[in-house]
Amino acid sequence: MPAKDDMPSTLKRSPKKAQETYAKTHDHAVEEYGEGERAHRTAFASLKHSFEKTGDHWEPKEQKGPSDAKAAGGRDTKAKTAGGVDANASKKHLLEQAKKLDITGRSRMTKDELVEAIQKANARSTRKARGK
Numbered sequence: 001m002p003a004k005d006d007m008p009s010t011l012k013r014s015p016k017k018a019q020e021t022y023a024k025t026h027d028h029a030v031e032e033y034g035e036g037e038r039a040h041r042t043a044f045a046s047l048k049h050s051f052e053k054t055g056d057h058w059e060p061k062e063q064k065g066p067s068d069a070k071a072a073g074g075r076d077t078k079a080k081t082a083g084g085v086d087a088n089a090s091k092k093h094l095l096e097q098a099k100k101l102d103i104t105g106r107s108r109m110t111k112d113e114l115v116e117a118i119q120k121a122n123a124r125s126t127r128k129a130r131g132k
Contacts, residue, residue, distance in 0.1 A: 101118060
């Protein structure tokens with residue numbers, strides 16, 4: 001099934017370039033691995049290289065590259081994913097993201113705490129957007 005027919009809701013609310021990146025990678029992954037979870041994971045991995053999740057949608061990253069230790073380590077790494085948060089970004093950038101998401105107490109948080117708080121805020125925003 002082409003990705004455009006079954007695009008995740010967070011991507012439907014994202015820029016066209018993000019949608020195209022996901023769809024193109026997903027469709028190629030389906031040709032390589034078949035339809036299923038692996039094709040979706042591959043498409044999201046590609047998306048996270050250039051975009052980061054902000055609330056209920058994806059926005060272009062300041063710099064392209066792996067978004068977290070999982071992306072940098074590849075498929076066989078035991079590292080955890082940051083769920084679309086650009087954990088490799090500067091603390092300043094993470095503070096800006098936290099401000100956009102109205103995360104309280106952000107100025108006292110460590111970088112790891114910011115990543116976790118942004119992940120939670122993103123999940124809340126996505127749940128809220130789905131409920132509309």
